[in-house]
Amino acid sequence: MRIVQLNNAATTPPFERKVREVQEFLGWYGALHRGAGPRARATVEAVERAVRRIRSFIGQPEDNALLFTANTSAAINALARLLPLDADDMVLTSEIEPTANNLPWRYNTPARVLDVRANDTGALDLDHLDHLFAEHRGRVALLAVTGALLFVDAAQLAPHRRIDMASAGVDALAFSAHKVYAPFGLGVLSLPRTVLDRRPVDPGGGSIDMIADTGSVVWAPPAERHQTGTWNATGILGLGASCATILDAGWDLLEGVERDLVARTASALSDIPGVRLTVPAASYRADDRIGTFPFVVDGLHHALVAAAPRTVASGPSTTRTTSATLMSLAGMPSRYPPSTPPALAGRRPGQRALVVVTAACYLAGYLALLALTLCGSAGGSRVDVLGWLAAALLGAGNGAFPLSVTLVGLRTSRAETTAAVSGLAQSGGYLLAVSGPLLVGVLHQPSGGWRVPLAALLATLLPQLIAGLRSARPGTVEAPDPAGDPR
Numbered sequence: 001m002r003i004v005q006l007n008n009a010a011t012t013p014p015f016e017r018k019v020r021e022v023q024e025f026l027g028w029y030g031a032l033h034r035g036a037g038p039r040a041r042a043t044v045e046a047v048e049r050a051v052r053r054i055r056s057f058i059g060q061p062e063d064n065a066l067l068f069t070a071n072t073s074a075a076i077n078a079l080a081r082l083l084p085l086d087a088d089d090m091v092l093t094s095e096i097e098p099t100a101n102n103l104p105w106r107y108n109t110p111a112r113v114l115d116v117r118a119n120d121t122g123a124l125d126l127d128h129l130d131h132l133f134a135e136h137r138g139r140v141a142l143l144a145v146t147g148a149l150l151f152v153d154a155a156q157l158a159p160h161r162r163i164d165m166a167s168a169g170v171d172a173l174a175f176s177a178h179k180v181y182a183p184f185g186l187g188v189l190s191l192p193r194t195v196l197d198r199r200p201v202d203p204g205g206g207s208i209d210m211i212a213d214t215g216s217v218v219w220a221p222p223a224e225r226h227q228t229g230t231w232n233a234t235g236i237l238g239l240g241a242s243c244a245t246i247l248d249a250g251w252d253l254l255e256g257v258e259r260d261l262v263a264r265t266a267s268a269l270s271d272i273p274g275v276r277l278t279v280p281a282a283s284y285r286a287d288d289r290i291g292t293f294p295f296v297v298d299g300l301h302h303a304l305v306a307a308a309p310r311t312v313a314s315g316p317s318t319t320r321t322t323s324a325t326l327m328s329l330a331g332m333p334s335r336y337p338p339s340t341p342p343a344l345a346g347r348r349p350g351q352r353a354l355v356v357v358t359a360a361c362y363l364a365g366y367l368a369l370l371a372l373t374l375c376g377s378a379g380g381s382r383v384d385v386l387g388w389l390a391a392a393l394l395g396a397g398n399g400a401f402p403l404s405v406t407l408v409g410l411r412t413s414r415a416e417t418t419a420a421v422s423g424l425a426q427s428g429g430y431l432l433a434v435s436g437p438l439l440v441g442v443l444h445q446p447s448g449g450w451r452v453p454l455a456a457l458l459a460t461l462l463p464q465l466i467a468g469l470r471s472a473r474p475g476t477v478e479a480p481d482p483a484g485d486p487r
């Protein structure tokens, strides 16, 4: 089953090629900034290349520095503690911000924090922003207004849109690697170097150039003194590789594909009864929104909605139960008189038609299963219909067993021959019944799918059909009955 991950807003799966790149680098990993050997030099080079890629990914202004943190929350907290804000300053954030871009301003600065309202479409209410700015003119220390610093929490934007801090006039920006296909535990904070020209808030390894005899400290250059301790080299490499992959693919292509997906998803979601989009579907196209879809499923707690994919993932077992029931039901008519194969076979002069019908049921059942594997999980209701059809046909085909037992009786006239043929048929039948599932498993595992085992099962139909038709020929397997009973 193919699982489509729709929760990229929380975290993204890693680009496979980039995971391999990081793994290959690990063979060369050495002390970053703490050694001079070949591994240390290789590590410094690789990390510096990655840092250049990250800088160009966000179009970082020349006079900004990059700080690496654990994630976006840590980056915003670091910025809050680094900015020289006081109780007279004002930080404007908004009521649509996540806690990561709200709590740090409230609890790690003495500034007053005000929330800009959101409008009906879930976007920032720009009139309210203007109003707050006008009301507190001169005291707003942080947001998108002249005279104040503009900080952007780009955790959700970075995977969706080209970011160019320099041309957009963004002063500081934070985002997380795990939301841009590099889940290697890294946050990024880009901020003006001038903000860093102060004592580090978390001093430690790497933050000083030297300690004088007098005990006074000579701090490392601003951009380095705040990056305390050993860097997360793997995180930086993974993120650098992700940024390069995205830039190589090209934003024009990515944004174009996403716009198309967003429009289709918005209208598909709004067509589902009981699903309510928080943002009206029309505004996804009109406002050029990124592909995040806040929605509510009527009467269902969001945790249950989130757990639904697990139900889908465990779908095959539900299908197995349904299929087993259907197979038993489809096989029912052949277990009860007057439609049992023995009863039918006994009433007819020849039994070839019955052999052909049961073989045809198997043939059609296996072909339905094969079609099911070709449809994949994307087949929707077609998958259900094919599954039910396959179960019903194979259930009906199960009449082959009682039919073959009946043929044993019909094709023999003496007790000792009946016993001998029955013994042969039963031992052959049970051998197949025991080894068949094993064989299917042996073929399924290495091929990793159902097509090879199904092809093998289809191939077994021909010898079975030939044997069945031969067994259904009129007469007995013994020497002609002296009484002339043709059966």
Ligand SMILES: Cc1ncc(COP(=O)(O)O)c(C=O)c1O
Binding pocket: 009, 010, 071, 072, 073, 074, 098, 100, 101, 153, 154, 155, 156, 176, 187
């Ligand atoms: C807009 C935004 N900012 C910040 C965060 C927090 O990111 P992290 O978990 O990397 O701290 C998130 C996480 O969902 C987010 O969506």
